[in-house]
Amino acid sequence: MGEKPTENVTQLLIELSNGDREAVDLLLPVIYDELRKLAANYLRRERPDHTLQPTALVHEAYLRLVDQTRANWQNRAHFFGVAAQIMRRLLVDHARKHNAEKRGQDFQKLSLDENIDRTVERSAELIALDDALKALAAFDEQKARVVELRYFGGLSIEETADVLGVATVTIKRHWRFAKAWLYGEMQKK
Amino acid sequence: MTPEHWRQVEEIFQAALDLVPAERSTYVSQACADDSGLRRDVEAMLSQHESAGNLLEKPPYGETELSALAAMEALATEDDGDGDPMIGRRLGAYSIEREVGRGGMGAVYEALRVDKEFAMRVPYPHNISLCITSHDSSADFMTRS
Numbered sequence: 001m002g003e004k005p006t007e008n009v010t011q012l013l014i015e016l017s018n019g020d021r022e023a024v025d026l027l028l029p030v031i032y033d034e035l036r037k038l039a040a041n042y043l044r045r046e047r048p049d050h051t052l053q054p055t056a057l058v059h060e061a062y063l064r065l066v067d068q069t070r071a072n073w074q075n076r077a078h079f080f081g082v083a084a085q086i087m088r089r090l091l092v093d094h095a096r097k098h099n100a101e102k103r104g105q106d107f108q109k110l111s112l113d114e115n116i117d118r119t120v121e122r123s124a125e126l127i128a129l130d131d132a133l134k135a136l137a138a139f140d141e142q143k144a145r146v147v148e149l150r151y152f153g154g155l156s157i158e159e160t161a162d163v164l165g166v167a168t169v170t171i172k173r174h175w176r177f178a179k180a181w182l183y184g185e186m187q188k189k
Numbered sequence: 190m191t192p193e194h195w196r197q198v199e200e201i202f203q204a205a206l207d208l209v210p211a212e213r214s215t216y217v218s219q220a221c222a223d224d225s226g227l228r229r230d231v232e233a234m235l236s237q238h239e240s241a242g243n244l245l246e247k248p249p250y251g252e253t254e255l256s257a258l259a260a261m262e263a264l265a266t267e268d269d270g271d272g273d274p275m276i277g278r279r280l281g282a283y284s285i286e287r288e289v290g291r292g293g294m295g296a297v298y299e300a301l302r303v304d305k306e307f308a309m310r311v312p313y314p315h316n317i318s319l320c321i322t323s324h325d326s327s328a329d330f331m332t333r334s
Contacts (some may be wrong), residue, residue, distance in 0.1 A: 117248075139190065147245065151248075176206065179244055180202075181234065182236070
């Protein structure tokens with residue numbers, strides 16, 4: 001196994017959790033690489049574990065990448081916040097790329113099953129959501145963070161409350177406003 | 190729309206939802222007073238709350254025949270370049286490895302049998318060519334000698 005650039009990755013993750021969201025651009029190739037290996041390993045097993053969530057892979061991927069002594073993971077909000085961001089970027093970048101390629105192609109003909117069509121639809125929805133989330137973050141960062149943690153990070157209401165250090169009822173209120181607002185924003189497209 | 194505006198909208202929105210439905214519109218009228226812009230946004234938000242339904246309730250990576258893990262692998266491998274959504278997909282016991290040709294009928298892919306039981310019976314992975322036709326949505330399996 002080759003050398004892992006843990007120094008660099010750790011530094012980038014620190015920058016990321018200090019609020020520098022652009023650090024994720026530099027991190028992504030490294031994370032993707034690790035994710036690919038992990039996913040490939042799980043799939044080549046005799047019976048792939050269908051219950052394992054992709055978010056677990058994201059967590060595992062950068063646990064492997066990070067020098068635990070330097071990155072301060074006492075703050076669980078860091079860990080889950082970063083994981084959710086990475087997951088969001090992974091899915092949205094894929095959706096944007098997918099969407100750009102399919103424009104102009106008659107994708108209907110190539111459908112081997114319904115699932116490909118649904119994938120195309122899903123891509124458009126994800127892109128719309130990502131745009132809407134950016135707009136939400138412009139006036140209410142906390143709500144955007146809640147949505148990112150829950151939808152991309154896979155956290156429950158209770159887990160989100162725990163990670164952010166607020167009451168469950170607060171998260172519920174953030175969530176219901178955010179859902180309504182994002183729905184309205186996405187309808188505009 | 191300023192953050193302050195949305196804070197006002199939210200305050201009334203949340204308070205209205207804490208009331209029983211019958212009391213909401215009276216409350217909203219009172220709370221918004223003469224501010225028609227505020228009222229418009231609050232009412233829109235309340236309507237959207239009703240309509241939003243299942244939005245964001247299902248995970249973004251679910252629901253295909255592929256396991257969530259296979260979807261993740263497809264995501265990760267697509268980044269390598271040709272962007273063909275077929276590459277890396279699992280079809281039954283086969284994993285689609287690469288495109289080997291393209292014709293009038295569709296694309297021909299090389300697929301690898303990843304069924305472990307099968308692999309035990311032959312010393313090498315059994316490669317097949319998979320012809321995916323574009324007009325009848327069927328896959329014809331052709332074995333390669």
